[in-house]
Amino acid sequence: MRAVTVAAAAMLVLAGCTQPAPEPTPTPSPTATPVFASDEEALAAAEKAYADYLAMSDLIFGEGGRESERLEAVATDAIVELESEAFAEVERNGWRSEGTTKFDSVTLQAATYSDWSATSVTIYACSDVSGLDVIDASGTSIVAADRPVRQPFELTFVGGDEQRLLLDEKELWEGAGVC
Secondary structure, eight states: OHHHHHHHHHHHHHHHHSOOOOOOOOOOOOOOOOSSSSHHHHHHHHHHHHHHHHHHHHHHHHTTTTTGGGGGGTBOHHHHHHHHHHHHHHHHHTOEEEEOOEEEEEEEEEEEOSSGGGOEEEEEEEEEOTTEEEEOTTSOBOOOTTOOSEEEEEEEEEEOGGGOEEEEEEEEOOOSSOO
8 A cells, every 4th residue: 555655646746747748839920021122112112103193194184184083093092083173174174284294302201111001102302394384275385484393292102002102192392402
């Protein structure tokens, strides 16, 4: 009996000394690859997106404001709605443009690009309309001689479908040194 008691006690002691079964280590989830490799790459993408936006805007304006929904390829719904109202006025008045809008003096203001759905790139840029004329239905220029030809904008782009940036906000910027 004593041998059974000693054996039982030894088993209890040994059971307390054994280590519990190890818990499985969770498999690390893969980390998302950033949308852009650097701020410079984000800036270059924003510059391309703005060039695409201006090209489409100039095309629509040059065609008298018709089919402004084509802006959906380069801008978010908020910009499309805003610009569509302006293009509707262009069409009602029989206006059209000749020439192109350019931009320069681009500076990165902010960029977030850890994943596509949260991508946002804000830049400052100087828009230059010196090469753009507005013509009425009779072919006469309606541009005021004193119009400002260079204006600074703060432009925000967001990630859109097909992995490209879309213009989301366009505000005149009162900051110094852009233009």
